[in-house]
Amino acid sequence: MNLYQPHLVKIDSIIEETHDTRTLKLRFLDPEVAAKFDFRAGQFGEYSVFGAGECTFCIASSPTRKGTIECTFKSVGKATNAMRGLNEGDTMGFRGPYGNSFPLDRMEKASMVFIAGGIGLAPVRCVIWNTLDLRDQFKDVTIVYGARSVADLVYKRELTEWEARKDVKLWQTVDPGGETPEWKHEIGFVPAIVEKAAPKADNAYAVVCGPPIMIKYTLPVLEKLGFPPERIYTTLENRMKCGCGKCGRCNIGPVYVCKDGPVFTAAEMAKLPGEY
Amino acid sequence: MRPGVQRVMKTRSISRENLAALVADLVKGGTDVVAPARASDGKVDYRRVAKFDEITMNGGMPRRSLKEFFLPPTEALFSWKQKQADITLEPVPTTFGPAVVLGARPCDTAGVVVLDKVMGWDFRDELWFGRREATTIVSLACSGVDDSCFCRVVGLSPETEKGADLVLYPADGGFLAQPVTEKGEALISAHSARFVDAPAGDPGKATAGKEKKATAAAAAPATPGGAKSETVLPAGAKAGTAIPAGATAAPASVGTGGIGGPVDLGSVHDWLADHFEHPLWEAIAFRCHGCGACASVCPTCHCFDIVDEPEGVTEGTRRRNWDTCQEGRFTLHASGHNPRAQQNARFRQRVMHKFYIYPEKFGETLCTGCGRCVRDCPGGMDLPEIVAKIAALATKDSVRS
Numbered sequence: 267m268n269l270y271q272p273h274l275v276k277i278d279s280i281i282e283e284t285h286d287t288r289t290l291k292l293r294f295l296d297p298e299v300a301a302k303f304d305f306r307a308g309q310f311g312e313y314s315v316f317g318a319g320e321c322t323f324c325i326a327s328s329p330t331r332k333g334t335i336e337c338t339f340k341s342v343g344k345a346t347n348a349m350r351g352l353n354e355g356d357t358m359g360f361r362g363p364y365g366n367s368f369p370l371d372r373m374e375k376a377s378m379v380f381i382a383g384g385i386g387l388a389p390v391r392c393v394i395w396n397t398l399d400l401r402d403q404f405k406d407v408t409i410v411y412g413a414r415s416v417a418d419l420v421y422k423r424e425l426t427e428w429e430a431r432k433d434v435k436l437w438q439t440v441d442p443g444g445e446t447p448e449w450k451h452e453i454g455f456v457p458a459i460v461e462k463a464a465p466k467a468d469n470a471y472a473v474v475c476g477p478p479i480m481i482k483y484t485l486p487v488l489e490k491l492g493f494p495p496e497r498i499y500t501t502l503e504n505r506m507k508c509g510c511g512k513c514g515r516c517n518i519g520p521v522y523v524c525k526d527g528p529v530f531t532a533a534e535m536a537k538l539p540g541e542y
Numbered sequence: 543m544r545p546g547v548q549r550v551m552k553t554r555s556i557s558r559e560n561l562a563a564l565v566a567d568l569v570k571g572g573t574d575v576v577a578p579a580r581a582s583d584g585k586v587d588y589r590r591v592a593k594f595d596e597i598t599m600n601g602g603m604p605r606r607s608l609k610e611f612f613l614p615p616t617e618a619l620f621s622w623k624q625k626q627a628d629i630t631l632e633p634v635p636t637t638f639g640p641a642v643v644l645g646a647r648p649c650d651t652a653g654v655v656v657l658d659k660v661m662g663w664d665f666r667d668e669l670w671f672g673r674r675e676a677t678t679i680v681s682l683a684c685s686g687v688d689d690s691c692f693c694r695v696v697g698l699s700p701e702t703e704k705g706a707d708l709v710l711y712p713a714d715g716g717f718l719a720q721p722v723t724e725k726g727e728a729l730i731s732a733h734s735a736r737f738v739d740a741p742a743g744d745p746g747k748a749t750a751g752k753e754k755k756a757t758a759a760a761a762a763p764a765t766p767g768g769a770k771s772e773t774v775l776p777a778g779a780k781a782g783t784a785i786p787a788g789a790t791a792a793p794a795s796v797g798t799g800g801i802g803g804p805v806d807l808g809s810v811h812d813w814l815a816d817h818f819e820h821p822l823w824e825a826i827a828f829r830c831h832g833c834g835a836c837a838s839v840c841p842t843c844h845c846f847d848i849v850d851e852p853e854g855v856t857e858g859t860r861r862r863n864w865d866t867c868q869e870g871r872f873t874l875h876a877s878g879h880n881p882r883a884q885q886n887a888r889f890r891q892r893v894m895h896k897f898y899i900y901p902e903k904f905g906e907t908l909c910t911g912c913g914r915c916v917r918d919c920p921g922g923m924d925l926p927e928i929v930a931k932i933a934a935l936a937t938k939d940s941v942r943s
Contacts, residue, residue, distance in 0.1 A: 267633040268668040270619040270848065270862065274629060316622040316629060316860075317852040321876070343876030357629040504881065505873050507848045510665040513865070514845035514895070515872055518881075519818060520902045525664065539818040541881045 269510065272314055272359030273299050278334055280354055283420040287385055288350060289326065289338040292360060304363075305329050307370060307396040308389065308501055308529040311362025312509045313337055318348030322506045324528065325363065326388040328395035335360070338388040338420060364509040365528045368393050368473065368499055370400075377406040379465040379493075381484055383456050383476025384413050387420055389501045389528075390475045394428075401433060408465045410437040412456040412480075415444030437463045457483040460491075467492030474500045474532075485532055495532035502528050502535075504542055518542045551727055553740040553786040557716035560736040562594035565644065567733055569593070574641040576611055578604045588646070599645045600712065603687045607841030607912060608643065608650035609657065612673045613864075615838075619669075619848065621859040636668040638676040642729065645682045649693050649912035651705035653841025654679065659904035660844060669862075678725050681706035682717075683785065685792050690913030692799025692926040697807060698910055700792035701785050711789035720786045740788060797911060799926030805933040807897065807907055813936035814898035818890070822935070826928055827886035829921040834866030836892070836915035836923070842908045845872070867891045893928060 275292040283289055294300035305325055314320040321343070327336035341350040352358065370393070378397050382390040397404050409428060413419045419438070428436045439452035439459045452459050456476065465472075472493050474484055481500060488498055504523045507513040516523040519539045521530075530538075556564070568575050569592060577597040578586045586602045588611065621632045643651075654674070661670040684691075684700035693699060703709045708726030710717040718740050721727040730737050785791055794803075837843035847865040852858035865872060868888050874880045882888050900908035909925070916924050 268619060268636050269665050270860070271631060271633055274631065314850075314860075316624065317850050317855075317858055319850045319860075320848060346876065355627055357627065359631075503875075505875055507846065507865075511663060512660055512665070512667060512844070512846075513848070514660075514867065515865070517891075517895075517899060519894070520815075520899045522903075541818075541887065 272361040275358050275360045277352055277354050277356050284418055287340045287420055289336055291334050291336050293334050306367035307393045308367035309363035309365050310528055311360050314359035315345055315348040319345045321345040324389035324501060326391050328392055328399055330396055330399035340385055365524055368529050370396060373471045374403050377470035378404055379470055379472040380409045381460055381474045382411050383480040384418060385420060386476035387411055390473055391421060393473055408435045408463060410460050410463055412439040414441050416440055416446045416449055456480050457487045460484055460487045464491060472498045498532035499529060502530060502542060551721040554719045554730060554737040555716060555740045556719050556737050564733050564736045565594040568642055575644055576641060577644040597645060600682055606839050607653055608646055609653060609841050612654060612670055613844060616861055616863045619860045619862055624856040636672040638673050641677040643677060643679045646679055648681050648684055648702040649910040650841045651679050651681045652698055652702055652910040655705035656842050656906045657844050659906055678707045678729050680708045680710060683709060683711045686796030689800050690916040691797045692913055693797040693911035694804055695799050695926045696907050696909050696911040697804060700797050713788060718786050718789050801926050801930040805929055809936040810897050810929055810932050811901050813932055814894055823886045823890045827889040829923055830885050830889045831921050832868045832885050834868040835918045837866035837868060838864060839914035839918050841910055841912055
């Protein structure tokens with residue numbers, strides 16, 4: 267067995283998030299692998315359907331929840347469409363974890379601000395649950411989540427759960443025109459809602475993930491609120507094959523997304539050439 | 543290190559007849575012998591040979607580099623079989639039978655050791671190292687092939703021992719054999735009857751007193767950054783790659799790629815670090831067709847793809863295939879977004895990876911100056927010329943600042 271041969275995982279359950287996005291809960295077939303498997307929030311893996319190939323996603327579940335891992339994916343390409351064709355009980359491949367992670371130990375006793383757009387909530391959700399499962403180690407927790415329309419919001423049940431929690435401030439928004447008559451939350455783009463939510467930058471970290479355009483306009487807002495770029499984190503993606511620094515395609519300048527990332531601070535990002 | 547093996551390894555010599563016998567011994571003993579040999583069209587390739595007569599020692603640059611014996615153009619990673627809902631995976635072996643590469647070009651052996659870095663950092667590529675460990679590399683000091691060779695430009699030389707276990711130097715009636723690693727020494731000990739101690743007797747790290755024998759090196763003019771004539775170091779060679787007494791170094795003009803000599807790779811690295819955006823990238827990429835021929839013949843280009851090849855519905859093989867950053871789909875996201883949508887960005891990646899990114903990450907230049915990319919480019923791209931241009935820009939910048 268070589269490092270490119272995946273572990274076999276079984277689909278425990280499937281959650282239909284939106285019309286094109288699903289979450290799979292996966293369990294390692296080999297109990298020894300399951301017992302040994304560990305990862306840190308922000309790390310990713312290579313998921314595969316045999317015959318269709320591999321694809322790369324961050325692990326969307328929290329490392330505090332042992333036994334299974336979850337991935338949330340949109341059906342856009344060959345492998346993700348094949349994944350969509352799988353049923354509960356079917357077998358897939360997984361190898362990982364790869365990459366760096368969010369330095370949660372450094373963030374202890376700090377306030378956390380999570381900002382996500384669309385399916386960008388998937389990698390952030392991992393850190394959110396990790397934080398909430400260790401809730402007493404952190405101060406305020408603020409979540410700003412937006413999608414194009416109500417139908418595009420992912421993790422709806424968890425949004426309801428977070429909304430109900432007293433120790434979480436949740437701001438939900440949809441782009442103008444994306445609301446339904448029943449929608450009782452914000453209407454507007456994520457950066458504007460971040461400005462409205464105005465989380466305190468004092469002893470706080472921001473974790474931002476979403477479409478490039480959202481990140482582009484959110485960073486100046488955070489800066490205005492007083493977040494230094496060293497305390498703003500995001501997670502990047504690029505096309506990958508090996509996931510472990512060999513196949514040579516995910517680099518942005520001298521930085522390998524698979525090895526030096528996928529988690530970067532805004533300060534680190536500012537130094538990178540715009541090739542991502 | 544085994545007892546009795548000296549740290550500085552003794553130079554031996556081997557006659558052509560004995561080298562032929564050595565090949566026969568190896569093949570008989572079940573060792574694969576890979577060497578430059580004529581293909582049916584008369585061109586030279588590295589390939590498995592059955593006897594010495596097939597080998598063309600120093601008979602032209604093999605079309606492709608040595609890397610394919612460690613990273614094959616396509617190789618199985620594992621195969622799968624499905625029965626109902628059950629899937630089983632069949633691993634591929636990661637241990638390999640013994641092999642000896644004979645008569646490899648120094649630029650090719652250097653490429654293999656450069657790639658050990660990327661194959662071994664953090665995660666170990668068992669397929670690469672399985673083959674590396676099973677293989678002993680015997681190189682042949684080079685007297686030069688053509689004007690496209692540019693090993694000296696990138697700090698190597700036609701005699702570089704980098705990546706070789708044993709280096710052969712042409713000598714009267716045969717070769718001097720200089721072991722470089724224990725593996726090289728072990729090959730000699732296992733076939734000691736084929737070798738005799740070299741006439742000069744002394745270990746290969748020649749001293750100034752012996753340089754007179756390296757006549758060509760002494761006669762050759764010193765090149766910038768290269769060695770002066772009072773040492774035996776061939777121009778451009780790093781310290782420690784001295785040639786054994788009695789061997790002849792290639793003339794200093796060999797391996798300079800038509801640009802005259804080594805460039806300051808440090809200043810090239812620094813310039814690249816600061817010039818991701820520069821008019822140069824658009825200017826040079828006009829000639830590039832994006833065919834990727836350069837990457838397939840390159841001893842150090844190692845980018846690969848991983849693809850599934852189903853055989854029917856219930857089984858198949860996941861394979862690793864060579865890939866190239868010159869191809870548009872290389873970085874294409876499933877969303878349709880492509881960070882390197884244009885050829886100039888892709889060619890910039892090639893130059894950056896070789897002279898900035900890889901040195902930054904691994905302390906090695908991802909180019910050994912074999913010149914194949916120059917010879918085989920349908921668009922006439924000339925890597926040493928581009929590197930020299932960058933070195934000149936770097937000098938201009940430093941003068942200005």
